[in-house]
Amino acid sequence: MIPTSPDPSSPSSKAKPVFGFILVGGAVVGAQVRDVRLANELVRRGYEVHAWWAFDRPNNAVLDRRITQHWLFSWSRYAGLGWYGVEDAVGRLSHRLFPAKFRDWVAQTCPGFMERQMTSVLRHVCRGVERDRGLxxxxxxxxxxxGVTHLLPNLEMLALFAKEARDLASGKPRYVVTFQGYEIYANFARPIGLEARLYQKLAEAVAHSGWPAVAVSDAYSERIQREIGLKPSQVASIPPGVPVGEPLPLDRARELVARQFPSYNPALPLVTYLGRRDAEKGLDLLLYAVRLLEERGISVQLALCGPTAFGKNYVHACGQIAEHLRIKPLLSDYVSDEIRSALFRVSRTVVYPSIHQEPFGMVPVEAMAQGTPVIVPNLGGISKLIEAGGHRGGLTFACWDTGSLATKLENLVTDNTLHEELARGSRKVAEHFSIENMGTRVLAHLGLGPL
Known part of the structure; x- marks a missing residue:
């Protein structure tokens, strides 16, 4: 039975809390965003925070300057030769020699790069991370x-490194497992026959931690219990947090979008997807839905923006689909935070057509924070984030059903009364998922209050 609060006799409960984050760097950034925001929020509240980077680390500052940053391991450490120190040095050297944009480009375009990297790390994790005694x-x-007292690994499998280091460290810092993406890298474990072993390892990490694991939604918690084999008492739901400030002035947002996308036409309703452009995100469904709208005599402009974590094949396939459908979307890989907010602000709606039971969905919440209604599938944790406190900020469509998605798009594009109602509610829904609320919920889960 996992305790719901720290043992008062433990070292971590007697000292002023010091937080340590293990963060994944590189092209897979969704989970990183949540924990970077949490780390910065804890610093803002007066806590001491340290961070260790795994796989890669940003060249530009994403963490508060008061957070001390360290390496845990680089992407090349588990390349397969067994010379951990030498292989790790290659990855760290690439961080110093090449900008993050180039490193991400290599990861996304070199055939099999991400698959080889994830497969090699998963083999190491499933064999036992303690085999790398030096690290x-x-x-x-x-x-x-x-003096870290509380460890917060950013990916589930990184909790296994926290567990082994905790057992050697004299202070015995406790760690909490956060689930936010295991199903993605489990796809790499399945073909090599390690999926069951991976789930066993994750269950062990939860069983030896100091608190129930954190899931980013109730629906995700139920999935974790079903697939990993955890008990309800072993998982608590704490949603991620997003910035909720004043929306950008509309004229300024239009100016920024027009500067970024010369073919932007403000006379047409803008339908936007922003996020990773990988196969599980269902962008082809959105392309078909936009074409169905055209067949119904409803013209919109489509924007598809974001990087890819697993190679460009799906991006190229969607480009071919768009060409065959005679759709010319506004396209971009990485966009700045300012352009991101501007896109949300000028969009008639932001759509997230994910096909894989999305655990949560920070992009729809960020869009609602700009006062923009969203459309999300009716499956997974993402389906529950459009309502909070009696307010509603979007619509759901039948997952995998492009006709249903087209109908919801038509509703939001043509029904001004509905759009205005959801636009009013969207800000209230986003406030429920603020970064400040996330910080308060995490601290309460750890049995901690204000300093």
Whole structure:
């Protein structure tokens, strides 16, 4: 039975809390965003925070300057030769020599790069991360030196590194497992026969942690219990947080979007997708839905923006589909935070047509924070984020059903009364998922209050 609050006799409960985050860097950024925001929020509240990067680390500052940053391991450490230190040095050197944009380009365009990387790391995790004694010992020593009392691994499998280092560190810092993406890398474990072993390892990490694991939604919690084999008492739901400030002035937002996309036409309703452009996001469904609208005599402009974590094949396929459908979307890979907010602000609606039981969906919430209604599938945790506190900020469509998606798009494009109602509610819904509320919920889960 996992305790719901820290043991008062433990070292971590007697000292002023010091937080340590293990963050994944590189092209897979969704989960990173949630934890970077949480780390910065804890610093804002006066806590001491340290961060360890795995796989890659940003060249530009994403963390508050008061957060001390360290390496855990680079993308090349588990390349398969067994010379961990030498292989790790290659990845760290690439961080120093090449900008993040180039490194992401390599990961996204080199055939099989991400698959080989994820497969090799998963093999190491399933064999046991304690086999890399040098890394675990070094990590434990750094935990002792920094005085970390609470470890928050950013990906589930990184909790296994936290577990082994905790056992060696004199202060015995506790860790909490956060589930926010295991099903994505489990897809790489399945073909090599390690999916069941991976789930066993994740269950062990939860069983040896100091608190129930965190899931980013109730629906995701139920999936975790079903697939990983956890008990309801072993998982608590805490949604991610998004910035909720004043929306951008509409004229300014239009100016920014027009500057970024010369073919932007403000006379047409803009339908936007922003996020990873990978197969599980269902962008082809959105393309078909937009074409169905055209067949119904409803013209819109489509924007598809965001990087890819697993190669460009799906992006190219969607480009071919768009060409055959005679659709010319506004396209971009990475966009700045300012352009991101501007796109949300000028859009008639933001659509997230994910096909894989999305655990949550920060992009729809960020769009609602700009006062823009959203459309999400009726499956997974993402289906529940459009309503909060009696307010509603969007619509759901039948998952995998492009006809249903087209109908919901038609409703939001043609029905001004409905659109205005959802636009009013969207800001209220977004406030429920603010970064400040996330910080308060996490601290309460750990049995901590204000300093």
């Amino acid at each position: 675990i010992t070094s990590f434990a020593r750094e935990l002792e030196q920094t």
